[in-house]
Amino acid sequence: MSRKKMGHTFASKLLLLLPTSLACFSVFPLSLIEKKVSSMNLSSIKQLASTKPHFIFTINFSITNSFPYFSSVKMDEFVNLEATELRLGLPGTDNVCEGRERVSCSKRALQGAAENETESSTMKTETSPPRKAQIVGWPPVRSFRKNIVQTKKNESESEGGRGLYVKVSMDGAPYLRKIDLSCYKGYSELLKALEMMFNFSAGEYFEREGYNGSEFVPTYEDKDGDWMLIGDVPWEMFVCTCKRLRIMKGSEAKGFGCDV
Amino acid sequence: MASVSLLFVTLLSVTLYINIKSFILWDQSQTFLPSLSDSVLMDRRFPFKVLEHIFSFVDSNEDRNSVSLVCKSWFETERRTRKRVFVGNCYAVSPLKVARRFPKMRSLTLKGKPHFADYNLVPDGWGGYAWPWIEAMAARRPLLEEIRLKRMVVTDECLEKIAASFRDFKSLVLTSCEGFSTDGIAAIASTCRKLRNLELRECIVDDLGGDWLSYFPETSTSLVSLDFSCLDSEVKLSDLERLLSRSPNLKSLKLNRSVTLDVLESLLRRAPQLVELGTGSFSDELDPEEISKLTKALSELKQLKSLSGLWDLLPEYIPVLYSVCPRLTSLNLSYATVQMPDLIDLLSRCSKLQKLWVMDLIEDKGLKTVALCCKELRELRVFPSGADLDETDVTLTEQGLVSVSEGCQKLESVLYFCVQFTNAALVSIAKNRPNFRCFRLCVMEPFAPDYRTQQPLDEGFKAIVERCKDLRRLSVSGLLTDKAFEYIGVHAKKLRMLSIAFAGDSDLMLHHLLSGCESLKKLEIRDCPFGDTALLENAAKLETMRSLWMSSCFVSFGACKQLSQKMPRLNVEVIDEHPPKTRPDSSPVERIYIYRTVAGPRLDTPEFVWTIHKKPEVGVSRLAIR
Numbered sequence: 008m009s010r011k012k013m014g015h016t017f018a019s020k021l022l023l024l025l026p027t028s029l030a031c032f033s034v035f036p037l038s039l040i041e042k043k044v045s046s047m048n049l050s051s052i053k054q055l056a057s058t059k060p061h062f063i064f065t066i067n068f069s070i071t072n073s074f075p076y077f078s079s080v081k082m083d084e085f086v087n088l089e090a091t092e093l094r095l096g097l098p099g100t101d102n103v104c105e106g107r108e109r110v111s112c113s114k115r116a117l118q119g120a121a122e123n124e125t126e127s128s129t130m131k132t133e134t135s136p137p138r139k140a141q142i143v144g145w146p147p148v149r150s151f152r153k154n155i156v157q158t159k160k161n162e163s164e165s166e167g168g169r170g171l172y173v174k175v176s177m178d179g180a181p182y183l184r185k186i187d188l189s190c191y192k193g194y195s196e197l198l199k200a201l202e203m204m205f206n207f208s209a210g211e212y213f214e215r216e217g218y219n220g221s222e223f224v225p226t227y228e229d230k231d232g233d234w235m236l237i238g239d240v241p242w243e244m245f246v247c248t249c250k251r252l253r254i255m256k257g258s259e260a261k262g263f264g265c266d267v
Numbered sequence: 268m269a270s271v272s273l274l275f276v277t278l279l280s281v282t283l284y285i286n287i288k289s290f291i292l293w294d295q296s297q298t299f300l301p302s303l304s305d306s307v308l309m310d311r312r313f314p315f316k317v318l319e320h321i322f323s324f325v326d327s328n329e330d331r332n333s334v335s336l337v338c339k340s341w342f343e344t345e346r347r348t349r350k351r352v353f354v355g356n357c358y359a360v361s362p363l364k365v366a367r368r369f370p371k372m373r374s375l376t377l378k379g380k381p382h383f384a385d386y387n388l389v390p391d392g393w394g395g396y397a398w399p400w401i402e403a404m405a406a407r408r409p410l411l412e413e414i415r416l417k418r419m420v421v422t423d424e425c426l427e428k429i430a431a432s433f434r435d436f437k438s439l440v441l442t443s444c445e446g447f448s449t450d451g452i453a454a455i456a457s458t459c460r461k462l463r464n465l466e467l468r469e470c471i472v473d474d475l476g477g478d479w480l481s482y483f484p485e486t487s488t489s490l491v492s493l494d495f496s497c498l499d500s501e502v503k504l505s506d507l508e509r510l511l512s513r514s515p516n517l518k519s520l521k522l523n524r525s526v527t528l529d530v531l532e533s534l535l536r537r538a539p540q541l542v543e544l545g546t547g548s549f550s551d552e553l554d555p556e557e558i559s560k561l562t563k564a565l566s567e568l569k570q571l572k573s574l575s576g577l578w579d580l581l582p583e584y585i586p587v588l589y590s591v592c593p594r595l596t597s598l599n600l601s602y603a604t605v606q607m608p609d610l611i612d613l614l615s616r617c618s619k620l621q622k623l624w625v626m627d628l629i630e631d632k633g634l635k636t637v638a639l640c641c642k643e644l645r646e647l648r649v650f651p652s653g654a655d656l657d658e659t660d661v662t663l664t665e666q667g668l669v670s671v672s673e674g675c676q677k678l679e680s681v682l683y684f685c686v687q688f689t690n691a692a693l694v695s696i697a698k699n700r701p702n703f704r705c706f707r708l709c710v711m712e713p714f715a716p717d718y719r720t721q722q723p724l725d726e727g728f729k730a731i732v733e734r735c736k737d738l739r740r741l742s743v744s745g746l747l748t749d750k751a752f753e754y755i756g757v758h759a760k761k762l763r764m765l766s767i768a769f770a771g772d773s774d775l776m777l778h779h780l781l782s783g784c785e786s787l788k789k790l791e792i793r794d795c796p797f798g799d800t801a802l803l804e805n806a807a808k809l810e811t812m813r814s815l816w817m818s819s820c821f822v823s824f825g826a827c828k829q830l831s832q833k834m835p836r837l838n839v840e841v842i843d844e845h846p847p848k849t850r851p852d853s854s855p856v857e858r859i860y861i862y863r864t865v866a867g868p869r870l871d872t873p874e875f876v877w878t879i880h881k882k883p884e885v886g887v888s889r890l891a892i893r
Contacts, residue, residue: 144386144649144793145768146684146711146740149443151469151497153599153653179846181875182390 012248141190177205177254178221188246194238201225205254224255273749280467304389318344328353346369354378354811356397360836361866362403373412374438375404380417381860382815383791385443388818388858390842394874395419397444398428405432413438415462420444426451430458438464445832448473449498450766452575457482466494473555477502483510490770491518496545496576501525504533521545524578528553535564544568546576549584549603558587566590575624582609584821592616596643599624611636621677626652627663627684634667638674645883647671647684651711665692680705690744693727703735707742713769713794716746721749729754732762742766752776756783760801764789774801780804791816798855806834810863818842818858825852826858831879838864839879846877 150172156184175184182202191197210220218224225237229248237245237252240246322345325331335345351374354360366372371821379395390533397419405409411433421444434458449472455465462520478500483490488510495502502525525813526547527536543657554563565571571591595617599622600618605844610625610633617623620641627649638643649663665688672678672695679702688710697703716723720745724745726886732738741762743751747770755762756779763786770776778801780790790812798821809815809830824841831839842858868878 083414142713144383144388145713146709147386147768148651148684149385149469150387152469181873182392185387203854 018047141187172251173227173251175201175204175252175254177207178256180205186252188249194245197224198237201252201254207254214239222256225252226255227252273441295568301839308538310366315340315344319348319565322348324387331713331798350374352376356862356864357397358401358863359813359862360871361465362400364866365405366403366407366856370408372404372408374415375400375408375411375413376415376417377419378417381791381794381814382418382789383816383818384418388793388875393842393876394873395871396871397421397425401428401432404430409433410435412436413440415440415442417442418444418797419443419453420446422446422452423448423454427454427724430454433459433700436459436756437461438463438730440466440468441470441471442468445471449475449477449479449500452495453479453482456480457484459873460484461489463468463489463491464490464596465490466521467829470497472498474498476500477506480506480510485513487513487515489513490517493517494519494523494542496523498523499525504530508533508537514538515540515542517545519573522547522576524576524594525754527551528584532557532564533566535561538566540570541568542570544571544575545599545690546574546578548578553584559640562587562590568592569594573597573599573622577603578836579603580605582606585609585613588613589616591648593618595620601626601648604628604652605654606813607633614794615640617641619643620669623748624648624650628652629667630662631664631667632662633669635670635674636687638670642675643677644671644675644681645677647675647678649684650682652683666687668692669695669699669763672696675759679703681709682709682742684709684711686711687715688724688727689717689719690727690730691717691723692726693724694730694777697727697730697734701734704737705740706731706735706738707740707766708744709742710745712745714746715744725751729758732758736761738762740764744768745772748772749775749779750778753783759784761786763787763793767792767795769794770793774798778804781808785870788809788813790814792820793817794819796821799823799829802826803829803833806830806837809837809861810834812863815858816858816860822859823853823857824850824856827856828852830861831882835881836863836865838862838868840872841877841879842875843877844875 019195067112153172172185172187175186186200186204188197191200194212202208207223209223209225210218212218225236227245228234228235228251230250234253240248284794295586318341322334325334329352331345331349335342345411346368347370349369349749350371351743352369352372353376354365355378357379358378365375368861377397377400379391379397379876380389383389384393393416397416401414402766403874410433412435414429414436415438419441421441426447428438436455439462440457444467447470452465452472455462477498477500479493490510499597502523511534518541520538521540522534522545524547528549528551528646535544545759565587568591571594572598574588574591577600580600582605587603589612593611593616596619598617598620600613604626606628607630610629614620614623614636618640621643623637623641623644623646625648627639634649637647649667654662663685665685666681668681668685669692678700681703682705685708689706693708707710710724717727722781723741725748728743728747728751729886732741738759739761741755741759741764743755743766745869749772752771752775756767759765762784764783764785765780767790774797776795777792777797780787782805788810794817795817802822805879827841828837831837838861840860840862841856843856843861868880872878880888
């Protein structure tokens with residue numbers, strides 16, 4: 008490789024590293040020099056996290072101390088990285104670290120670079136029912152196998168309960184999501200989860216008027232193929248008859264009787 | 268005078284027309300390679316006929332690929348004699364080229380979506396459409412007899428086209444496919460008179476009812492295997508009975524769950540020659556007379572080697588199966604929610620068992636029985652039943668796998684789901700069984716360390732890759748640092764496929780793998796903390812691999828662009844909800860799928876898949892046309 012090319016690739020690598028570090032999205036410090044220190048912290052925290060499965064850990068990391076190029080950045084200047092929290096969460100709260108959250112974090116991090124909040128690693132502990140974290144595609148079991156076991160369990164738990172995974176689509180989002188209805192005990196939990204998944208707010212539910220206060224209307228398709236408003240029927244009946252969910256928006260939602 | 272000139276003009280134009288037409292025909296008949304005429308080939312030291320005869324003994328496609336690289340005449344001879352064509356990534360090459368290259372093709376195997384599509388990591392609509400392939404083959408290779416597709420989108424139009432275009436069509440095997448309905452299956456059943464294999468393995472089918480079964484021809488069929496275990500709806504019993512009666516060659520039958528236990532006996536009576544049986548649901552109430560009839564029918568299956576299905580198997584029906592156990596080489600209990608100790612009675616009778624799929628309800632005790640009784644065992648898969656979520660006591664630990672590795676000398680393939688593991692267990696497993704070819708361990712707690720010593724599982728996996736020299740496929744899990752991947756890079760020289768989740772500390776991890784594992788062909792990674800450096804440094808390696816999948820890692824969009832522009836024969840596809848253009852180069856992308864290809868960027872990407880264009884000034888486009 009010619010000297011010019013080598014210099015060019017080095018410079019491009021440097022340029023690449025600059026915005027990377029400033030964006031502060033990296034949870035794990037990448038410098039080889041700093042690796043020992045950072046990896047010790049990381050594995051000890053990981054080990055701690057794994058021995059306490061029913062806690063929620065919120066850990067914010069900084070990478071500013073790992074790049075020797077940026078001595079100007081102070082060691083204890085951290086940027087709030089809520090979206091990159093390492094969580095061993097539980098169903099009912101949002102899903103663990105989706106790529107989307109990290110993406111939106113980098114945007115926020117760039118904007119919030121000026122904020123410079125100091126925050127060392129914190130550990131919030133909340134008691135919660137001892138159920139496993141719901142991570143997309145984990146454990147790596149094929150979906151039809153998951154459904155079968157799930158169906159069997161729910162059949163033995165409650166007669167007629169299906170607990171199947173249903174697809175959720177939202178108008179305007181390019182691809183669908185799937186949720187497990189058996190995770191939720193009622194409409195409020197379900198709506199909260201949907202709101203967090205798609206970043207919208209559904210407004211308040213009124214029996215006669217439908218959802219007030221938002222242009223998004225959560226609906227579902229039942230066994231007969233009709234589109235119904237979520238919340239009209241009792242929860243158990245909803246779980247049995249729901250085939251898939253759709254969060255409608257704007258003009259289409261008018262037919263459901265809400266004031267848009 | 269006018270008539271003479273008119274005649275002359277007519278003659279001239281006719282001659283010209285004939286010349287042009289024959290030129291066009293000649294041009295069309297050329298393949299994309301300069302073909303050597305037979306006479307030229309005959310002048311070589313080994314005449315064409317001799318080479319052809321020698322190559323007929325070369326079965327494996329890998330060997331055939333090597334053969335075709337020796338010289339032009341070998342390439343020509345090989346391509347004219349290859350009957351079974353395998354394409355591991357349907358986007359790596361264009362269907363037209365494949366159709367033209369292999370004129371004697373009789374069987375085509377294709378794989379579409381990346382493996383992680385099985386676990387919902389690939390959004391719907393990503394791609395993997397079978398239609399372009401079927402269309403190309405229908406036009407050029409009408410003598411095609413077998414099509415095997417895995418993880419592809421197959422529509423009813425595809426199935427109807429297959430039925431209409433290939434007159435000698437014999438075998439359709441669809442694994443994990445989707446997009447079609449039972450109407451398409453009916454078309455195949457009714458039109459393909461020479462159909463031998465119709466297998467739908469774990470497909471997602473739009474089930475419009477059980478009528479499709481009645482579409483098989485009324486005269487005797489040539490069916491050898493029929494698998495509809497993934498369908499939901501009921502088929503008519505009379506249709507099924509009549510089909511079995513007129514299919515004397517049927518060796519493999521896999522029913523779906525809606526076939527109830529009370530009808531099983533009458534079906535088995537009509538097919539005593541079965542070698543593979545997948546039952547339907549095994550949970551109805553039967554009276555003692557029905558039970559004894561069923562037991563007798565099962566004992567009549569003297570050639571039965573493989574048993575599966577067994578949905579909701581009740582413990583009181585286990586004795587019914589005793590008569591077939593001693594001959595069984597393959598047993599799939601992964602839908603049978605039977606618990607211990609009932610399973611022991613069943614397993615202790617299966618002394619010839621080579622392949623066993625169970626749920627973790629088997630527990631350590633059951634696996635000890637397997638280790639004692641099933642000495643021929645080659646493959647073991649233990650799936651999670653989800654029972655631990657209910658807080659019922661399921662004691663499946665690492666000890667189960669250790670005992671099987673001690674007792675079963677021939678064990679070479681393992682898939683094991685377990686809540687936690689230890690390094691010591693992995694070390695003893697490796698010591699006991701250095702003949703592993705496929706080792707997939709899924710510790711279901713992400714980042715779970717060795718629960719006795721709280722250390723990462725690095726030493727355990729080191730033992731596995733050090734001792735198992737023949738390891739082809741590995742899945743790692745649990746708490747792992749970069750050291751583990753250093754060991755894998757150094758020792759796992761024959762490793763072809765590696766799956767990683769929630770592991771590693773830094774870029775070093777990827778660097779070790781890409782620079783170390785020489786035979787690596789497929790690498791899939793999710794939720795690991797590495798970024799751009801290792802990927803860009805080892806870019807050349809990616810063209811020796813079939814594909815690389817990374818999701819929820821920290822690869823930046825800028826690195827994707829660099830990689831794509833550096834490597835001309837790689838397709839770098841970004842799967843992201845938001846257009847990468849609207850974000851800075853440094854922002855990480857959600858998922859990337861990188862694969863080598865000679866077909867250029869694909870044209871059927873949905874709105875959330877972005878192919879990085881090769882020309883820097885274009886950047887990213889949905890339809891990245893060269």
